[in-house]
Amino acid sequence: MLDVFEEGKVYEVLLVTRSNGTPVGVVREGERLRFKLFPGRSFREIIETGKASIQLTNDPELLVRTALNLPVELEFVEANAHRWIKGLPGLYGRVEWKVERWKDELGETEVLLCEFIPEGEIEGTLPVKPFSRADCLLIEMAVLFTRYLVKPEEKLRARLLEMHSLYTHLGGRSTAVDHMVSFLTENAQKEH
Ligand SMILES: Cc1cc2nc3c(=O)[nH]c(=O)nc-3n(C[C@H](O)[C@H](O)[C@H](O)COP(=O)(O)O)c2cc1C
Structure with missing residues (x-):
């Protein structure tokens, strides 16, 4: 293995x-x-x-x-x-x-x-699953998001939102992304 x-x-x-x-x-x-x-x-x-x-x-x-x-x-x-x-x-x-x-x-x-x-x-098996760039972005967004939770910097927030638009452009749909984006949006409202 x-x-x-x-x-x-x-x-x-x-x-x-x-x-x-x-x-x-x-x-x-x-x-x-x-x-x-x-x-x-x-x-x-x-x-x-x-x-x-x-x-x-x-x-x-x-x-x-x-x-x-x-x-x-x-x-x-x-x-x-x-x-x-x-x-x-x-x-x-x-x-x-x-x-x-x-x-x-x-x-x-x-x-x-x-x-x-x-x-x-x-023991275990993995399901048959085709490769998607949207999935790569989802992973990358989550890694950055966990960093944002530690240090909420505007630069990082903007980068995450940019990645989100590419994610949706690539057809990505995920409730976990919805969760991240609502958190980022609410955080922006708190700052202003
Ligand atoms: C794809 C991915 C990889 C991660 N890899 C690590 C890692 O190697 N080490 C780490 O400390 N956190 C990593 N994180 C962040 C943790 O999952 C996250 O901070 C989590 O809350 C850990 O806390 P816990 O042990 O209390 O569950 C990763 C997150 C993602 C989305």
Whole structure:
């Protein structure tokens, strides 16, 4: 299963911990997958348990809804002291981590640098799904939106709204995007 990850390339996967599921960007290095987490529920649960599952999805809506904590219909399986989403292929395993200080344009914070070591494979299949540029934009918008929630800058808000017009031009329709756009619009009204 690790073979599906090309070394050095970032893949957006689902990280499942004790009570949470969230997208994370992982990079394969040998027999391990590296990722970093900013403070949040996954951050805390990795420290507490040292365990996680990493699962593949080709459903951009699922990645985005879990990132924004919007409702999703998922069934979970608990086995071998691990937890994962039913039906999605992946790996369960242990996580080695260290906390580091992190400084970027959003400010200074702590970051959890993680290395996932697989212990077993999770069975599942992905639905047949054609490639869409609208889906790429949806993912990119959600990543930027989670940054906007940390630091609501006008420049970023304008960029997100621009991406939204390309998204709709490409035929994209998503309730998660509606959620982001209403938030951005309401925020603008608050500023003025
Ligand atoms: C495609 C995508 C990839 C993301 N990758 C990461 C990541 O690698 N690390 C991270 O800390 N947050 C990442 N995020 C943001 C988190 O999903 C978001 O901040 C979430 O609220 C994490 O908090 P939680 O652990 O409390 O659920 C990503 C978001 C999206 C949409």
